[in-house]
Amino acid sequence: MPGRIAVSNRTAAEWQTATLTEIRRETPQAATFRLAVPQWAGHLPGQHLMLRLTAPDGYTAQRHYSIASAPDDSGNIELTLDHVPDGEVSGWFHTTARPGDTVEVRGPLSGFFAWPGDRPALLIGAGSGVVPLMSMVRHHRLRGLTVPLRLLVSARGPEELIYAAELGAETTPVFTRRAPQGVPVGRLAAAHVAPLLADQPAHGWEAYVCGSNAFAEHASRLLVAAGQPVERIRIERFG
Amino acid sequence: MNVTRGFTGRPRVHNPGLPPGQYDAGDDWPVLSAEVTPDLAPADWSFRVDGLVERPHTWDWDAAHTLPASAYDGDIHCVTGWSKFGVRFGGVSLDAFLSVARPHVSATHVVAYSHSGYTTNLPLADVTDGRAWIVWEYGGKPLPSEHGGPARLIVPHLYFWKSAKWIAGLTLLDHDEPGFWERNGYHERGNPWEEQRYSGD
Numbered sequence: 381m382p383g384r385i386a387v388s389n390r391t392a393a394e395w396q397t398a399t400l401t402e403i404r405r406e407t408p409q410a411a412t413f414r415l416a417v418p419q420w421a422g423h424l425p426g427q428h429l430m431l432r433l434t435a436p437d438g439y440t441a442q443r444h445y446s447i448a449s450a451p452d453d454s455g456n457i458e459l460t461l462d463h464v465p466d467g468e469v470s471g472w473f474h475t476t477a478r479p480g481d482t483v484e485v486r487g488p489l490s491g492f493f494a495w496p497g498d499r500p501a502l503l504i505g506a507g508s509g510v511v512p513l514m515s516m517v518r519h520h521r522l523r524g525l526t527v528p529l530r531l532l533v534s535a536r537g538p539e540e541l542i543y544a545a546e547l548g549a550e551t552t553p554v555f556t557r558r559a560p561q562g563v564p565v566g567r568l569a570a571a572h573v574a575p576l577l578a579d580q581p582a583h584g585w586e587a588y589v590c591g592s593n594a595f596a597e598h599a600s601r602l603l604v605a606a607g608q609p610v611e612r613i614r615i616e617r618f619g
Numbered sequence: 620m621n622v623t624r625g626f627t628g629r630p631r632v633h634n635p636g637l638p639p640g641q642y643d644a645g646d647d648w649p650v651l652s653a654e655v656t657p658d659l660a661p662a663d664w665s666f667r668v669d670g671l672v673e674r675p676h677t678w679d680w681d682a683a684h685t686l687p688a689s690a691y692d693g694d695i696h697c698v699t700g701w702s703k704f705g706v707r708f709g710g711v712s713l714d715a716f717l718s719v720a721r722p723h724v725s726a727t728h729v730v731a732y733s734h735s736g737y738t739t740n741l742p743l744a745d746v747t748d749g750r751a752w753i754v755w756e757y758g759g760k761p762l763p764s765e766h767g768g769p770a771r772l773i774v775p776h777l778y779f780w781k782s783a784k785w786i787a788g789l790t791l792l793d794h795d796e797p798g799f800w801e802r803n804g805y806h807e808r809g810n811p812w813e814e815q816r817y818s819g820d
Contacts, residue, residue, distance in 0.1 A: 392804060393819030397621060430816075433623040441628055442640050444699050468629050468642070476625040484621055489817060491803045492653050593650040597765065600655045610655045611736065617650055 395432065395484045396420070400477055401456070406542045410508060412448060412460045413473055417485060422451050424494035425515035426588065426616075429487030431459070433469055443469045446511040446590070446616070447488065450518035457485075460542060462508045493616045495588060497525050502576055502585035502608075504568070504599045506534035509591030510542050512616060516588070517550060528581045534568050534595065568595075570602055577606040584609070590616040636694055637702055638811035644701035650765045651699060657735050657785055661769045664734070666753060667788035668720035676720050677788075680769070683753065686715040691752050691775055696811040698778040708762075708773055710754030713746050713789075726791040730798060731772050731783040739781050739798035742808070743791065746774060753786060778809035778816070 402414035423429075425447075432442040449458035463474040495501050495516045503513040510533045520529045531551040535541040537558035547553065554572060559565045576585070587608050589599045596617045603613055629642075637643060661680040669675035678686075689712040696702045722743065729746060732738045745751070755762050755770040762768035767784025774781045780800050801807055806815040814820060 392817055395621075433626045433628070434621055435626050435628045436622050438620060439628045439631060440640065441626075441642065442700055472623070472626050481624050482621065483623055486817075489804055490800075492799075593765065596650075597656060604655060610657075613655050615653050615655065617652065 392421075392487050392489055395486045397482050398431075398457075398485045400479050400481045400483070402479060403477065406460060407540050409540065410460055410462050410542050411474060412458050413477065414449075414456055414458045415483070415485070416456055418455045420455055420457060421488075422453065423447055423457070423488035424491070424496055425450060425519040426494040426512045427488035427490060428493075428512065428616075429457075429459075429485050429489060431469065432484040432486075433472055434484070441468050444489070446515070448511045448514055450515055450522050452522065460508065460511045460514075493588065493590075493614050495519075495586065497523060497527060499586045500528040500581040500584070501530075502587045503529070503531040504533075504573075504587065504589045504591075504603070505531070506568070506591035506595040506599075507536075507540075507618075508542065509589075509595065509616070509618060512590055513588060514543050514546075517547075520550075528585075530576055532568065532572055532576075534591070568599060568602065570606060573602045573606045577603075577608060584612065587613045588616075589613060591618060593617045636704060638696055639814050640816075641696055641700055641702040641811065644703050647701070648703060648766065649697070649699070649701060651697065651780075652765070652784060654735050654737065656765050659734055659764065659769060659785055661755075664769045664785075665788075666716070666770065666786060668716055668791070669788065670729075670791035671723040671726040671793060672717075672791055673721040673723065674719065676716075678716070683711060683716075683770070686711040689715070689752060691754070691773060693775055695773070695775050695779050695782075698780055698805065698809065698816050702811075707758055708752060708754035709756030709759070710752045710770065710773075712749060713751040713753060713772075714749065716753065716789075717747065720791075722791050725793045728792045728795045729789045730792065730796055731781075731789050732787050733783050733785040734787040735785050737783055737785070737799050739783050740796055740801055740807070741774060741777070741781055742795075745777060745781075745808075746772075746789075750774065750776060776810070778806075778811055780805060781809050 398415040398417045404412040448460045464470045534554040667677040751774045772786040
C-alpha cells in the first residue's frame, strides 16, 4: 500500500478557532455545518480534521470528521455530521450549536485517503461515508476536471440519501430498504461494481471506499472479486 | 481555554487509565484499517526477523507456537480517540523471537511490516523487555482477521497504529525509517500519555 500525499504537518499541528456560520439540514439524521476558519491552510478532497469541544471545567472531547467541502481557498470548510445516538460531540452539534458558536479544529490530517484529482476515481460510500467522497465530487465539478469519476452511494432510503439534490450523472444510488417506485431495493452487489470495472478508464481506477466497517469489508471484497487490485483500494472506516 | 458554549460533555468519573484526549470505547472495538482485509490462513502466515541481527530467522505458524506463551492483559489506545480497557491478547513476547535472532548492538530501530504491505517504525527499546507481543488470540479466541488475524503485533503502550496487523516481520536498523502512517502525517513515536498523535505534536 503506497503512500500518496505529503501533509503539511506544521499547520496540522495547531489548533485553530472555527466559527460556525451556517447549519443546513441534509436528511432527518444528518446536517451540514459550515465553519469559518480564516487561517485554514487548505486541504485535499478526502482529508479529515480533528475537532475539539471544551466544557467549562476544562473537559474536552475530540473527534475526527471528514471534510465535505471542496478546497476553495475561501477560508470556509463544511462538515456533515450524523446525529449519533448518545453522541457526545455530534449531539452538541445537532441540539445546541447555532451560528456564531466557536469550536476548535486542527488539520487537514492524513493524506492516504486524499484524491488530488489526478487519476480516475471510483468512489463507493454508504450513509455518512459519502462525506469525504462528496468533497471529491465537488472538487471535480468546481475545477471542471475531465478525469473519469464515478460514485456508488448506498442509503437506506431516498430520504436518508445525503446530498441527494446535488448528486448527478456520475452517481448511482443504491437503496437498501426503501426506494422510489421502479428502483430496485437491495444492498450493494457485484452487479453494481462489475460494469464499472468492465468499462474502466486507461490505467484503471483508484478506488475509495468509505462507510461503516461492515460496509467497507463488503464493498472492498466486491471490488477485489471484480478484479480491482488491492493496492489501489483506499478505505476509510467509520469505526 | 476555549470553552464551547453549551457543551458539558458526558458525565465523567476520573479514570487514571485514560490518556489525555481519549474516551472509553466500552465494549466496542472499532476497525480502522485503510486497506483491504487480507485472506490470510494460519498455514500461509509467517513471521521473519532480519536486518541487523546475527541470525535472521523465519517462523511459520507451528514454529511460532512452540515458543513460550505470553499474554497481555491491559488497555489499548487508538489515535482516533478511543481507548479500550481490560483486553487480553494471547501469543508470544517479541523478546522470545528476538532472543533467537540476536540483534546487533548497533540496532536502534525496527520497521514492522505486514503481509498486506503496511509498515510502521518503532525504536527497538519500545518492543523489547516485555513491551511487545506477537498475538493470535483475543479474549481466548482466535484473533479475527479484521483485527489483524491470524497474528498481529501489539505494542500497547503506544497508539495502536504501531501494532501492525497481519504482521509479517521486523527489520532491525541502525536508524529510524518512517512507516506508512508516519509518512502520512502521524507522529514518529505515538505515546498516548504525551498525546503524540501527529507529526509536530
